[in-house]
Structures are given as C-alpha cells and as structure tokens.
Amino acid sequence: MTSGDKRNQGPWGKIPNNQGPNFEDAYKNAQKKLKGIFDGGGGGDNKRGIIFAAAGFLAFWLLSGFFIVDAKEQGVITRFGAYNRSVSPGLNYHIPYPIESLTKVPVTVVSRIEIGMRSSLSGRDGIGERDVPEESLMLTGDENIVDINFEVQWKVGNAKDFLFSVRDPKDTVKDVAESAMREVIGKTPIANALAEGKFVIQQQAKDLLQKTLDNYQSGIEIVALQLRKVDPPAAVIDAFRDVQTARADRERARNEAETYRNDIIPRARGQAEQIIQDSEAYKQKVVAQATGEANRFLAVFEKYRVAKDVTKRRIYLETMEEILNGMDKIMVDTRAQGSGVVPYLPLPELNKGNKGKTQ
Amino acid sequence: MTGNMKPIFLALAFFVFIMVASSVYTVAQTEQALVLQLGEPVSVVKEPGLNFKMPFVQNVVKFDNRILDLNARPNEVIASDQKRLIVDAFVKYKITDPLKFYQTVREENTLMQRLNTNLDSSLRQVLGSIPLSALLTGERAKIMGFILENVKQKSLELGIEVVDVRIMRADLPQLNSEAIFRRMQTEREREAKEFRAQGAEEAQRIKSRADKERTIILAEAEKQSQIIRGSGDAEATKIFADAFTRDEEFFSFYRTMQAYKNTLKKEDTSMILSPDNDFMKYFGDIQGRSKNR
Numbered sequence: 001m002t003s004g005d006k007r008n009q010g011p012w013g014k015i016p017n018n019q020g021p022n023f024e025d026a027y028k029n030a031q032k033k034l035k036g037i038f039d040g041g042g043g044g045d046n047k048r049g050i051i052f053a054a055a056g057f058l059a060f061w062l063l064s065g066f067f068i069v070d071a072k073e074q075g076v077i078t079r080f081g082a083y084n085r086s087v088s089p090g091l092n093y094h095i096p097y098p099i100e101s102l103t104k105v106p107v108t109v110v111s112r113i114e115i116g117m118r119s120s121l122s123g124r125d126g127i128g129e130r131d132v133p134e135e136s137l138m139l140t141g142d143e144n145i146v147d148i149n150f151e152v153q154w155k156v157g158n159a160k161d162f163l164f165s166v167r168d169p170k171d172t173v174k175d176v177a178e179s180a181m182r183e184v185i186g187k188t189p190i191a192n193a194l195a196e197g198k199f200v201i202q203q204q205a206k207d208l209l210q211k212t213l214d215n216y217q218s219g220i221e222i223v224a225l226q227l228r229k230v231d232p233p234a235a236v237i238d239a240f241r242d243v244q245t246a247r248a249d250r251e252r253a254r255n256e257a258e259t260y261r262n263d264i265i266p267r268a269r270g271q272a273e274q275i276i277q278d279s280e281a282y283k284q285k286v287v288a289q290a291t292g293e294a295n296r297f298l299a300v301f302e303k304y305r306v307a308k309d310v311t312k313r314r315i316y317l318e319t320m321e322e323i324l325n326g327m328d329k330i331m332v333d334t335r336a337q338g339s340g341v342v343p344y345l346p347l348p349e350l351n352k353g354n355k356g357k358t359q
Numbered sequence: 360m361t362g363n364m365k366p367i368f369l370a371l372a373f374f375v376f377i378m379v380a381s382s383v384y385t386v387a388q389t390e391q392a393l394v395l396q397l398g399e400p401v402s403v404v405k406e407p408g409l410n411f412k413m414p415f416v417q418n419v420v421k422f423d424n425r426i427l428d429l430n431a432r433p434n435e436v437i438a439s440d441q442k443r444l445i446v447d448a449f450v451k452y453k454i455t456d457p458l459k460f461y462q463t464v465r466e467e468n469t470l471m472q473r474l475n476t477n478l479d480s481s482l483r484q485v486l487g488s489i490p491l492s493a494l495l496t497g498e499r500a501k502i503m504g505f506i507l508e509n510v511k512q513k514s515l516e517l518g519i520e521v522v523d524v525r526i527m528r529a530d531l532p533q534l535n536s537e538a539i540f541r542r543m544q545t546e547r548e549r550e551a552k553e554f555r556a557q558g559a560e561e562a563q564r565i566k567s568r569a570d571k572e573r574t575i576i577l578a579e580a581e582k583q584s585q586i587i588r589g590s591g592d593a594e595a596t597k598i599f600a601d602a603f604t605r606d607e608e609f610f611s612f613y614r615t616m617q618a619y620k621n622t623l624k625k626e627d628t629s630m631i632l633s634p635d636n637d638f639m640k641y642f643g644d645i646q647g648r649s650k651n652r
Contacts, residue, residue, distance in 0.1 A: 081387035082407035139530055141495050144543050164388045166426045166451075175430065175449050179525040183503075186495050186529070190543075216426050216451060216522065235540045239547035246551035250558030257562035261569035268573035272580030279584035283591025290595030294602030297613060301602075304609055312612060319616040320638050328629040 065096040073104045074159040086160055105159035110223050113174050115181070116149035117228070137233060138182050144190040149229040150202075152177045152209070154222050161219025169218055173209075177225070180208040193230055194240075202227055381414035391424045393457040403457050420461060422454045426522055429471055431478050435532065440490035443535065446482055447528040450474060450510065452519045459518030473517060474510075478524065481509035494529055502526075 068091055069075040075087040079100045094100040116136030119129045136147050154173055156162045166172050184204045188197055206225040213220050232240040304311040385408065386392045392404040396417045404410055405424075412419060429450040436446045452474065454460050464470040485506045486494070494502060507524040514521050531539060603610040623630075632639060 078388055078407075080407075080409040081385040081390070082409075083388045134528075137530065137536075138528075139495060143492070143495060143539065145536060145539055164425065166428075167389075167423060168428050172426075172428060172451075175428070175527060176525065179449070179527045182526070182528060183499050186499055187497050212523065212525070218426075232543070233540060235537075236544045236547065239544040239551070242551045243547050243554065246554035246558075250554045250561070253555075253558030253562040254565065257565035257569075260566050261572075264569055264573050265576075268576040272576045275577070275580040275584045276587070279587040279591075283587050283594070286591045286595040287598065290598040294598045297602050297610070298605070300613065301605055301609060304606075308609075312609075315613065315616055317638075319619055323619055323623045324630065324638075327623075330629070330631045332631055332633055 061096050065093050065100075067092055067094065067102055069104060072106050072108045074107045074156075076103045076105060076159050076163055077101070078103070083160060083164060103163060105156050105162060107156045107159060110153050110155045111170070113152045113154070113170070113177065114149070115152065115174065115178050116147075135178065136229075138185045140185055140190040140193055141187045142189045145233050146185065146190055146193050147229065147231045147233050148181065148185065148193075148227065150177075150181060150205075150225060150227045152222065153224045153226075154220050156219060157221030158219035161217045163219075165217040165219060169220055172216065172218060173213065173220060173222075176212045177205070177209050180212065181205045183208060190232075194232065198227055198230060201230075378414050382411050384410055384412065384419050386410055386421065389423060389425050390421045391454070391457050393420045393422065393461050394418075395420060400458050400461060420457075422457050422460060423467075424454070426451050426453050427467070429474050429478070431475055433528070434479060434482060436482055436486045438486055438491040438494070439488055440492070442491040443532050444486065444491060444494075445528065445530050445532055446486065446526060448478060448482060448506075448524060448526045450478055450521060451523040451525075452514070452521045454518060455520040456518035459516065461518070463517050470517060470519065474514060474519075477510050477513040478506075481506050481513065481524075485509055494526075499526070 067075070069087055069089045071089045073089065075092060077084045077087060077094050077100050079095070084100065094102055117129050117131050131147075131149070133147075136149055137145055138148055140146050152173060162169060181201075184201050185193060188201060193201060202225055206222055209225065210222045213222070231237060300311075300315075384392070386404055386406070388407045390407065392410070393400055394402045394404065394412055394417050396413070401417070404419075407424075429452065431448050431450070433445050433447040436444050438444055460470070464473060485502060489498075489502060503524060503526055506526075507521060510524050511521040530536070603614075
C-alpha cells in the first residue's frame, strides 16, 4: 500500500476481507495437493512431478511473506483481521496471505490541514488563498468577532491506533481543531487575540486538540498548530486601523508639546539671565556713578573749605557764564522804564522765533 | 483405491470444504460481529480474529468497532438570555452493544437520524438554560460536558456509547453579527477618539506647564533684578549721603549750579535778564550794587 492510496481511501479501505475468494484459492490449493496425493497411485514419475510442483508452490507461498518496510513507514500486521504486531522498518516476514496481512502506514509524513482558508495552486498566479468565512469568523470572549486562519500539521504517532481506533482520522483532526480553536478564542478577549495573546492561543488550542485526539486514542500526533492570520473582520478593519493611527496621533501630540516645551524653557532661562545681568549692570553703574559724583563733590568741597567765598563765587560765575553763553538774552532795564513797570513782551512770538531758530 | 472411488471422494471433499467455508469467518480489528441464528441474535463477537459458527443456519452481521462521527447540521438555539445562536456540533460515538444496536436501529443511517435528534434536543435543553456569555468563558468545556452527559443518557438505548460531544461553531446569526460589527466599529471609534483626546490633553498639559515654568523663570528673574537694582540704588544713595552731609549748604549750592547747567540749555531757553540781577551787578556800575535793593 502506498501512502497515496492511503490518503485517498483512508485506513479502513485497505483492511482485507478474508472471506470468499481467499477460501476458494485455499480450496484450489488443497485440491491440487489432494489430487497429487491420490493420483499418486497411478504412476511414479507423474506423482513425483506433482509433489515437486506442490513443494514449489508451497515454497513460493512461504517466500511471499517477506516484505520491506521503508524508513518512513511502520508496518502493522493483522492475523485473520485481528491486530497481531507492529514491525519496524527493514526486512520483515509475515505468514503469507490469507493468514496474515500487512498494512504500511507512513509515520513521518506531516500532513497539513488549513482552517479558515484554502490555499490552492492555481496555474500562473502561484498560490492562491481563499477565505472561508464560516470557518474563520469566531466569537471572542467579549462577544466580538475575529477573523482567524490557522493551520494544523499532524502525523501518525501510533500506527495501530491510527488504523483501528477512529474511522475518519483526517476529518476528526479538522473538526476537533476547529472546535478547540473556537473554545480557546471563546474565552479570550479580542484585544488579547489580536495582540500578544497569539502564542498562548496557539499553545492552548494545540494542547486541547492533542488531548482530545488522545482521548479518542486516534494515534495522531499534532506537530504544530500555527495561527496564520488573526484580524478583525473585514467589515470593521478600518476602525481598528484608525485606533492604531489614533495611538500614533497621541504620541505625535505629546512629542509636539515636548518640542514646544524644550524650545521655550531654555529661552526663558536665557531671558532670565539677561534680566539679572542687566540689573547687576545697573547696580554697578549707579554705584559707580554715585561714587564718582560723590568723589567729585568731595574734591571740590576740599578746595572750597580753604577759600569758601571766593570758590563759591567762582563756581557761580563759571556756571552762569556757561549757561548764558550763546543763549538768547533780552535785557530789560526796570529802572529805565520807571517804577518797575514791565514792558509788554510778545512772549509766544519770542518763543516761536526761538524755536524756528533751533529747528 | 480404485478409479470408482474418485468422484465420490471429490464430492465428499467439496462438501467438507463448503461446510468449513461457511462456518469460518473473520472479524477484523475494526469490527465486531453479531451472530444471528435464523434471524435471531444469539451471540456477540467482540474479539477480532478467526471465528466459527454453525453453517447455513447462522449468519453474521458486522459493525464498526471504531469511533464514529456524526456531524450535525447547524442549528439555531436560543440561549437563556434570549440570544440566538447558530450551533454546529459533532458527536463521536462507538457501537458498544451490537445486539441493542441491531434491535433498535439496525443500520448507521437510522442511528444518525436518532442521534441527531438526541443531540438537537440536548443542545436546546442545555444551552437554553444558560446565557450566551457563559459559553464565552472557561465554562464552555463544562457546558460541553453537560451536553455530552445528556446525549449519552438519551442514547443508551441505541447500543452506542457517546464518546464526545464538541461544539464546533457557536455563532450569532447574520443579523446579530452585523449588529456586533457595528458595535465593534463604534467601540473602536470611541477608543480612537479617546486616544486623540488624550493626546490633546497631554499636549496641552505639557505646553501649559512649560508656559507656567517660563513665566515663573522670568518673574523670578525680575524679582531678583529689582532686588539687585534696589541694592544698587541704596548703595548709591548712601555714598551720596555720606559725601553730601559734610556741608549741606555747599551741597545745595553746588548741586543747584549743576542743575542749572543741566536744565538751562541754550537750545530751548530764552532768558530775559534784568540789570538788577546779581550776575549783572557790575553792568553799568563799576562799584557793584548791594544785593538787597
């Protein structure tokens, strides 16, 4: 039996039915032998020939019990339909048909089952993938819906159990896998399923699947269970993406604000320094001015003390000289006009003229 | 032995062979058998291998010995909270009592129908007593356990053992799914809006704190500045005071003179002088006049 046959027919398809024709064959064999024996009375040569033929047939029959089990396979031998023994790869022998029969099971070949999608090799496009919504949409623990595609990889772990315990091993794997995944997703909130929970979901579903299959003694070993896609349903995926964008927007707003802060605070500190330095400068300046002025006064005062009147008069005259030098002056002799009468002066005009001159 | 014996012997051998052939049968590893005598069940064979029966009067019916599968049609069930559910389950069972099986259902197709009915009613019974939310928790395994027990009890008479019942899909009908989609969408929108608002909130907080900090920095600086300026003024005042208190009379004179110089500028001042002015006391009078006139 090749592995190809197996996959098409399932393990049950090849259990030989030992009734009917088998016995006919056996009968014919026996008849021949009997004939040989009873006809033997007739002539010596003929008898010997028949015995040889029978012996040859017997030898051929016995030799047909040898068989080779490939390294990738395990052989299971049944005697009259009942499980008798399992054999390892290599050259082996079994009592030939119809007493014992052999079934070879590929135990290293890993089969894949896709749930939620079907990938197909379609001509030029390469591998196409088709979603199967009724398999892939699942209800999550918080009554949301999530779109999940996954793949189960399995192989035969125990050939005897695989052949004899469950009628539809492959369909069983698929059904149980789907049920297990839905059970796990059914208690997981959607946020977990979409984010960091993937690994946990995979592991839980795999364990549950293996446990259930072991419970059936199916002889199937789950190699891996891989989530291929965990997405929000297509109808709402935009809203989910917008949440991601919103998260980014929040970061952006924060960064912008921090940029603003990082811009104005150092500037403010600089400005503060400027203010303080300005005031320090002012302080130095007024103190210096005061000191200077005071010293100047004191210097003058020292001299004044020596000759008070003269110095005072000198200062007065020098000041007046300086002030009146170059200034517009109008002399009004009150005595000449008599008895202190002030003559009329057009003051505004005087002022005007004055201004015109300076401008 | 003579030639006459030969046909008789052959006939005898043929007869023996037929007897043997019809009394021997095998039961495969995947099978179990029920032996019927003239239609009446007489024995059950569970051990696989070579077996014997009475020829002609007995015949053998074989049943599968493996775990068999029933995939039920998707079924609408109403949970205790009135939520509708489309439930899709499968049953794994094994024929354990071929006699009973033969008596009640005889063949697998009939069994399928009976079992499907049992599953259906068990699903309704168990799921109808719990709210949908219970199915969406760790309780699910327990609920499936209840359903298994329920189906098991109902199916005892069928000669089978129900090994497992598992819910594959427990989904909401299309209409409800759409409602869920809408809810999911609005939830996400709410979340997105919240994130953006949080962003704005945080940005405003950071900015206003920065503004505050800036104002404080500047005000602190201003305060210090005033203090420094004040101390400068104070120092200057003290220096002046120290100097000027030596002779207040002279100070007042001296300072007045300076003030004159600074205020009476020739550019914007016109002066009307009287010859009586002290400055003019020699003007037209070589002797000079006395001050008080």
